[in-house]
Amino acid sequence: MSPKAIGILFVALIVLVIGSSAIYVVPETQSAVRLRFGELVENEIQPGLHFKAPLIDEVRKFDVRILTLDVPERQYLTIEQKPLVVDSFVTWQVGDVAKYYKSTSGDETRAVMLLSSRIDNGLRDQFGIRTMHEVISGQRDELMHELTKAMNAVMTKEFGISIVDIRIKGIDLPQKVSSDVYRRMRTEREKEAQEHRSKGRELAEGIKADADRQKTIVEAEAYRESEVTRGEGDEIAAQIYADAYNKNAEFYSFYRSLLAYEDAFSNKGDVLVVDPESDFLKYLKQSQGQKK
Amino acid sequence: MAWNEPGGNRNDKDPWGGGNRGNEQGPPDLDEALKKGMEKLNKLFGGKSNSNGGSGGQGNGSSAATGGIFVIVIIGLLILLAVESVYTVNERERAVVLRFGKYAETLGPGLQFKLPLIDRVEKVDVTRVRSAATRGHMLTEDENIVEINLAVQYVVKDPKAFVLDIRNAERTLDYATDAALRHEVGSSELHQVLTEGRSVLAVRTQERLQRSMDFYHSGLQVSKVNIESTQAPAEVQDAFQDVQRAKEDEQRVKAEAEAYRNKVVPEARGMAQRILEEASAYKEEVIARAEGETSRFLKLLSVYEKAPEVTRERLYIDTMQRVMSKSSKVLVDVEGGNNMMYLPLDKMISSTPSVSSSSPSRSVTTGRLSSDEIGSLTDRVLQELRTRQSDNTTRRGRQ
Numbered sequence: 001m002s003p004k005a006i007g008i009l010f011v012a013l014i015v016l017v018i019g020s021s022a023i024y025v026v027p028e029t030q031s032a033v034r035l036r037f038g039e040l041v042e043n044e045i046q047p048g049l050h051f052k053a054p055l056i057d058e059v060r061k062f063d064v065r066i067l068t069l070d071v072p073e074r075q076y077l078t079i080e081q082k083p084l085v086v087d088s089f090v091t092w093q094v095g096d097v098a099k100y101y102k103s104t105s106g107d108e109t110r111a112v113m114l115l116s117s118r119i120d121n122g123l124r125d126q127f128g129i130r131t132m133h134e135v136i137s138g139q140r141d142e143l144m145h146e147l148t149k150a151m152n153a154v155m156t157k158e159f160g161i162s163i164v165d166i167r168i169k170g171i172d173l174p175q176k177v178s179s180d181v182y183r184r185m186r187t188e189r190e191k192e193a194q195e196h197r198s199k200g201r202e203l204a205e206g207i208k209a210d211a212d213r214q215k216t217i218v219e220a221e222a223y224r225e226s227e228v229t230r231g232e233g234d235e236i237a238a239q240i241y242a243d244a245y246n247k248n249a250e251f252y253s254f255y256r257s258l259l260a261y262e263d264a265f266s267n268k269g270d271v272l273v274v275d276p277e278s279d280f281l282k283y284l285k286q287s288q289g290q291k292k
Numbered sequence: 293m294a295w296n297e298p299g300g301n302r303n304d305k306d307p308w309g310g311g312n313r314g315n316e317q318g319p320p321d322l323d324e325a326l327k328k329g330m331e332k333l334n335k336l337f338g339g340k341s342n343s344n345g346g347s348g349g350q351g352n353g354s355s356a357a358t359g360g361i362f363v364i365v366i367i368g369l370l371i372l373l374a375v376e377s378v379y380t381v382n383e384r385e386r387a388v389v390l391r392f393g394k395y396a397e398t399l400g401p402g403l404q405f406k407l408p409l410i411d412r413v414e415k416v417d418v419t420r421v422r423s424a425a426t427r428g429h430m431l432t433e434d435e436n437i438v439e440i441n442l443a444v445q446y447v448v449k450d451p452k453a454f455v456l457d458i459r460n461a462e463r464t465l466d467y468a469t470d471a472a473l474r475h476e477v478g479s480s481e482l483h484q485v486l487t488e489g490r491s492v493l494a495v496r497t498q499e500r501l502q503r504s505m506d507f508y509h510s511g512l513q514v515s516k517v518n519i520e521s522t523q524a525p526a527e528v529q530d531a532f533q534d535v536q537r538a539k540e541d542e543q544r545v546k547a548e549a550e551a552y553r554n555k556v557v558p559e560a561r562g563m564a565q566r567i568l569e570e571a572s573a574y575k576e577e578v579i580a581r582a583e584g585e586t587s588r589f590l591k592l593l594s595v596y597e598k599a600p601e602v603t604r605e606r607l608y609i610d611t612m613q614r615v616m617s618k619s620s621k622v623l624v625d626v627e628g629g630n631n632m633m634y635l636p637l638d639k640m641i642s643s644t645p646s647v648s649s650s651s652p653s654r655s656v657t658t659g660r661l662s663s664d665e666i667g668s669l670t671d672r673v674l675q676e677l678r679t680r681q682s683d684n685t686t687r688r689g690r691q
Contacts, residue, residue: 027393027412028456049392066458066508068467089467091508136431136478164508169470171431171478178437182527185436185482189531193538200542204549211553215560222564226571233575237582244586248593254604255589258611270619273673280612281623 021054031097032061043098060106066093066164069112071119075174076127078135082177084127087170090119092155092163099160111161118154119166122147136171144168376408384419386451398452416451421515424466429525430474436482441520442494444469444501446512453511461510465501468508472500485522486532494519 026032026047034042034050035058045059052059073087092115094100104110126143127135135143144166152163173181245252265272276284380403381387387399390412406413427441446465448454454461476497480489498517505512524532596603 025393028390028395029459030393047390048394063459065456066464066510068458068460068464070467087470089471091464133433133435136433136435140475140478165504167468167471167504168474169467170428170474172429173431173437179527181435181437182525185524185528186531189528189535193531193535196535196538196542197545200545203542204545207546207549207553211549211556214553214557218557218560218564219567222567226567229568229571229575233571233578236575237578240579240582240586244590247590248597251593251596251600251604252589255592255607258607261615262611265615265619267618268620271622272616272619273622273676275677276623280609280616 018054023049023051024059025049026059026061029063029065030061031064031094032059033097033101034059040098040101060101062094062097062100062106063108064094064097066091067108069115071116073170074120074123076124078127078132079129080131082132083174084132084135085170085172085174086123086127086168087172088119088123088166088168090115090163090166092161094160095156095162096160099158101160103159111159114159115155115161118151119147122151122166140168373408377405379404379406379413381415384417385415386418388414388416388451388455390414395452395456414451414455416448416454418448418451421445421447422462424462424469426466426470426473428470430477432477432482432485433479434481437525438477438482438485438522439525440473440477440485440522442469442473442497443518443520444514445516445518446505446514448511449513450511453509455511457509457511461505461508461512464508464510465505465512465514468501468504469497472497472504475500482524486524490519490522493522 024032026045028047030047032045032050033040034045034052036053036056038058041057050059069090069092071088071090073085075083075085077083100106100111104114126147130143148163148166151166155161155163172178264270274281379387381399381401383401385401387404389396389399389406391407392410393412396411404413423443423445425441425443427439429437429439432438444465458464476493477485480493483489485493494517497519498514501517502514505514523529
């Protein structure tokens with residue numbers, strides 16, 4: 001290999017270096033602007049291989065993917081002056097590269113700061129015209145939609161930034177408000193517990209009363225039935241007695257009285273004051289008995 | 293190359309741009325290797341060490357040596373190119389290929405070729421299930437606070453979008469999960485969230501999250517949202533537990549009442565049964581007694597009718613004998629109604645041997661009649677004496 005060849009190689013190397021500074025690649029994730037002596041000459045350069053004048057052109061590339069920014073937690077007041085601690089995030093991307101470059105000189109940190117403070121203001125406005133209930137439940141979509149639209153218009157016009165979406169990822173109540181909420185929750189639970197207990201007692205009382213009713217009825221019916229039965233017994237017995245004693249009523253009366261006397265005067269505690277004139281004692285005074 | 297670091301998506305990933313290129317493993321290493329190689333060769337051919345890398349080897353190195361160096365350089369470059377232009381994609385991965393920075397294609401698993409220095413390859417794991425979790429206190433629609441734990445599982449569905457359309461899709465998903473969950477909780481009632489509404493909440497959160505992720509071109513597919521727990525905040529936990537206890541109390545009190553019912557009603561039926569049995573026993577008893585007594589009477593009657601006078605007298609005297617022998621007697625032999633007669637009945641009674649009295653008004657323990665009783669007794673005796681019609685004047689004690 002001659003020195004000449006080496007020279008050629010050297011020249012080739014130089015050419016390669018200069019050539020390589022004349023081409024550049026914009027990857028899919030980015031967009032670029034070309035500046036000549038600091039002046040913007042080409043905008044929105046699409047991904048791919050591109051050429052530029054070496055040494056006098058400068059190419060600035062920006063990430064045009066969707067970016068996520070966590071907006072710091074801030075406290076906002078609702079229309080009824082209730083404070084809410086709101087944590088939100090925003091997804092955005094560079095829309096108009098030239099505008100973006102001019103307004104932020106391509107410094108993402110600056111863009112993020114701008115975005116944060118604008119969103120902060122936007123949220124403050126949106127919360128200030130709504131009640132807490134609207135913010136929490138029904139109108140969240142609407143609120144975010146409005147805010148996104150308003151922010152998007154401003155940011156596109158001023159900074160070439162397009163806002164994809166703003167979302168709230170947390171609404172918390174400050175300590176004072178949440179303790180009120182807890183108090184209310186507790187009261188509601190206590191009410192519910194009381195309701196259950198009372199209802200239990202109510203049911204129990206009903207069941208017991210029903211039991212007592214059944215008991216009373218069952219016993220009363222049994223009593224009725226038993227009285228009927230006893231009556232039947234009495235009736236039959238009386239019929240039997242009557243049938244028998246009617247055969248000789250006078251003798252029955254005598255016979256039955258004797259049984260009754262015997263039963264009645266059956267111990268020494270009974271004192272009989274007896275007239276000696278009585279039938280039983282008729283022979284006590286005279287052997288012939290007394291004349292009646 | 294920095295491009296080929298999977299997963300990482302830093303802003304300065306541009307291999308051509310003026311970013312930090314501290315970890316380039318291409319040409320510089322190659323130069324070093326070549327230099328070393330050439331020096332070794334020179335030594336081999338007896339030449340001195342040449343630090344100018346072949347540019348200044350005038351006359352020292354032989355032309356053969358220089359040629360050799362050239363050949364080696366060429367071969368080295370070829371090998372390098374070969375190595376650079378082949379790569380493998382794992383079964384789990386997809387490769388997103390950028391040609392001159394432009395998106396070219398997405399390749400599946402296997403041995404793949406690329407243009408060295410021109411193609412950039414980004415490999416993405418598309419089967420690994422990634423997960424995110426969030427927890428926290430949030431407000432429900434009825435302005436209560438609830439504590440929720442939630443886990444999300446997701447995969448990369450669209451590697452192209454995942455790599456090219458969004459920066460740090462996974463962090464975005466974390467944020468969007470929080471947002472979606474709070475949104476859904478904010479439009480549900482506490483009671484729902486704590487009970488049967490949990491599964492519905494999970495489904496709706498998943499749908500909302502997926503919509504967000506599609507909207508952001510994240511290329512992520514949410515495969516599952518799992519709400520691990522929903523509970524009332526610790527500050528009011530005890531009140532919620534008390535509600536549970538109250539529900540149990542309700543059931544318990546009810547059960548106790550039912551137990552009472554199950555006891556009382558059958559007992560009442562038993563009692564009823566007893567009453568009925570006793571009644572029918574009474575019925576049988578009185579009938580039996582009636583039959584017994586009447587048949588006794590009828591037998592006696594049949595005898596009596598044969599000899600009435602004698603039988604009657606005998607019955608009377610027998611009975612009186614039994615009566616008189618069992619009870620105390622006072623014989624009063626006066627002519628018609630001397631009502632000034634004084635009977636010290638109390639004395640008489642108390643002097644009688646104390647036996648149990650059949651009269652219910654006189655307990656055995658006192659053994660005495662009150663003066664009222666004695667008075668009335670005396671009156672009755674006198675009255676009896678006066679108004680006596682039959683000859684056998686008897687007076688029973690109190691009924």
